[in-house]
Amino acid sequence: MTNLMDKKNVTTNQIRHNIGKNVAMQRFNKKTTQLVIGIGLILLTACNNRQSKTTSQTEIKPTIVQPNIDSVAIAIINGKIIDGTGKQAYNANIYINADSIVYIGNLTNSELKIGQTIDAKGKNVSPGFIDLHAHGNPLSTPDFENFLAMGVTTITLGQDGSSANVRDLKPYLDKVNQQNLGVNIVEFVGHGTLRNLAGIGVKSKITEAELEKLKEILKEQLQYTFGLSSGLEYAPGLYAEESELIALAEIVGNENKMIMSHMRNEDDDAVIESIKELSRQGSNARVHISHLKSVYGKGTARANEILDTIKKIRKSGIQLTADMYPYMASYTGIAIVFPDWSKTPQQFEIAKKTRRKELEEFIRNKVNLRNGPEATLLGSAPYTGKTLAEAAASKNKPFEQFLIDDLGPQGSSGAYFVMNKELQEAFLKDPIIGICSDGSKTGHHPRGHGTFAKTIETYVVKDSILSLEEAVRKMTSYAAEILQLEKRGTLAIGNKADILIFDSKNIKAQADYVNPHQLAKGFEKVLVNGKLVRNNEKLMSELSGEVLFPE
Numbered sequence: 001m002t003n004l005m006d007k008k009n010v011t012t013n014q015i016r017h018n019i020g021k022n023v024a025m026q027r028f029n030k031k032t033t034q035l036v037i038g039i040g041l042i043l044l045t046a047c048n049n050r051q052s053k054t055t056s057q058t059e060i061k062p063t064i065v066q067p068n069i070d071s072v073a074i075a076i077i078n079g080k081i082i083d084g085t086g087k088q089a090y091n092a093n094i095y096i097n098a099d100s101i102v103y104i105g106n107l108t109n110s111e112l113k114i115g116q117t118i119d120a121k122g123k124n125v126s127p128g129f130i131d132l133h134a135h136g137n138p139l140s141t142p143d144f145e146n147f148l149a150m151g152v153t154t155i156t157l158g159q160d161g162s163s164a165n166v167r168d169l170k171p172y173l174d175k176v177n178q179q180n181l182g183v184n185i186v187e188f189v190g191h192g193t194l195r196n197l198a199g200i201g202v203k204s205k206i207t208e209a210e211l212e213k214l215k216e217i218l219k220e221q222l223q224y225t226f227g228l229s230s231g232l233e234y235a236p237g238l239y240a241e242e243s244e245l246i247a248l249a250e251i252v253g254n255e256n257k258m259i260m261s262h263m264r265n266e267d268d269d270a271v272i273e274s275i276k277e278l279s280r281q282g283s284n285a286r287v288h289i290s291h292l293k294s295v296y297g298k299g300t301a302r303a304n305e306i307l308d309t310i311k312k313i314r315k316s317g318i319q320l321t322a323d324m325y326p327y328m329a330s331y332t333g334i335a336i337v338f339p340d341w342s343k344t345p346q347q348f349e350i351a352k353k354t355r356r357k358e359l360e361e362f363i364r365n366k367v368n369l370r371n372g373p374e375a376t377l378l379g380s381a382p383y384t385g386k387t388l389a390e391a392a393a394s395k396n397k398p399f400e401q402f403l404i405d406d407l408g409p410q411g412s413s414g415a416y417f418v419m420n421k422e423l424q425e426a427f428l429k430d431p432i433i434g435i436c437s438d439g440s441k442t443g444h445h446p447r448g449h450g451t452f453a454k455t456i457e458t459y460v461v462k463d464s465i466l467s468l469e470e471a472v473r474k475m476t477s478y479a480a481e482i483l484q485l486e487k488r489g490t491l492a493i494g495n496k497a498d499i500l501i502f503d504s505k506n507i508k509a510q511a512d513y514v515n516p517h518q519l520a521k522g523f524e525k526v527l528v529n530g531k532l533v534r535n536n537e538k539l540m541s542e543l544s545g546e547v548l549f550p551e
């Protein structure tokens with residue numbers, strides 16, 4: 001068709017003229033916009049066949065043909081569109097009806113009725129961000145303003161092997177859907193939760209009947225979710241043998257879903273083996289590394305070794321992807337520094353009585369390897385905001401004894417300063433690495449309130465490591481592609497209207513390790529499913545997030 005058009009040598013003005021005359025076009029409604037564009041071009045070609053010769057060659061832009069839209073709920077005008085694909089920003093208006101984008105361009109219909117006009121002059125307009133790995137309880141904190149304030153309109157829950165502890169997921173998700181939800185929710189089935197639901201708990205060897213039970217519950221819950229999550233550094237997931245994980249991956253693959261994994265070990269000397277373990281499940285299903293990091297690994301060269309491992313696996317045909325968060329400290333339960341044989345309360349009681357010396361030594365070595373007790377910031381009362389070194393000193397004890405006597409593996413959460421800037425930044429630059437917060441509204445780590453703002457503030461505006469278009473692509477279309485989320489992640493006609501309006505220079509992640517619950521600044525307007533839910537950085541009372549179900 002393009003060739004044909006070129007041959008006809010038509011001018012833009014003539015095309016406009018022809019459209020004006022074309023009464024037939026008026027009958028098309030807004031839902032058939034794309035069809036209209038296609039048919040419009042055919043009609044134009046036909047019309048031009050009857051035209052006399054014209055002069056210059058002009059590139060024909062399909063958006064010139066407008067659908068007959070006589071009213072829109074919201075028009076976002078004069079904005080600079082960053083559409084999420086990574087393509088360079090361009091100026092255009094966006095028109096919204098109900099929960100969807102009905103047109104991008106400039107509607108010139110003089111009769112057009114507009115419910116609300118938002119002037120985005122001098123601002124960027126982008127898709128809402130999609131958080132690939134988040135935490136939180138939608139029944140207790142449904143507004144999730146921490147996410148909205150940093151531009152996130154969709155979060156992914158049920159992570160690290162832990163999802164809603166219910167056998168029948170559908171009524172649970174329906175109940176979540178009835179909340180005044182700030183963001184859209186994508187749910188995963190937790191592998192650890194499956195083990196608990198099947199009555200397996202922490203044992204390693206499972207029977208054939210137990211495996212069948214796991215498969216049965218998984219298959220059922222996958223109907224309403226986007227895949228399986230595993231948390232192989234946590235009980236009970238860490239006790240699973242590889243054969244169990246491979247068998248479950250087969251079910252996931254059969255249902256065309258994916259596995260997101262907090263891998264078995266993120267330490268520098270184990271991370272590559274962990275990636276390989278995950279990739280073996282990738283023969284059966286799409287696989288994804290959650291919060292890629294190398295604990296105590298350093299430097300760009302090391303990052304490249306890890307990235308090369310991932311790329312080699314991808315080249316072999318395995319669909320392997322990854323995400324990360326832009327902070328140098330991780331955050332999780334203090335059990336992370338306890339040995340596998342002392343992670344549950346029962347195991348811990350036995351270990352204290354029978355293997356005390358060994359336990360002390362393990363914890364001492366592990367914490368020291370993780371940059372020492374000064375690099376662990378406790379996040380639970382009564383020690384919130386104190387380093388492990390300070391908390392232990394307040395009890396006049398070596399830190400390993402404090403951890404055993406005063407905390408225990410369930411006693412606290414902590415932020416651990418175990419990551420290296422050069423290494424993490426090399427990950428961030430790579431196009432195959434997406435962005436996640438791994439955060440929540442209540443966790444004592446700034447990532448839950450800052451991640452997506454920090455990505456723009458630090459890595460786009462301040463350090464110019466990523467272009468704004470590329471940062472937005474990672475946080476939108478790339479995430480949607482990984483999740484196979486339909487109609488989100490790009491600004492396109494027919495897609496859902498999850499939209500942000502902002503000036504990148506004004507984006508600020510306010511949260512830090514001392515005050516991790518400060519909302520990010522700069523996302524002036526946030527729309528979720530076509531509704532304005534944050535206006536001039538104020539939360540509306542009526543929110544419009546939804547539980548998203550696979551198509």
Ligand SMILES: [Zn+2]
Nearest residue numbers: 160262290291
């Ligand atoms: Zn995790």
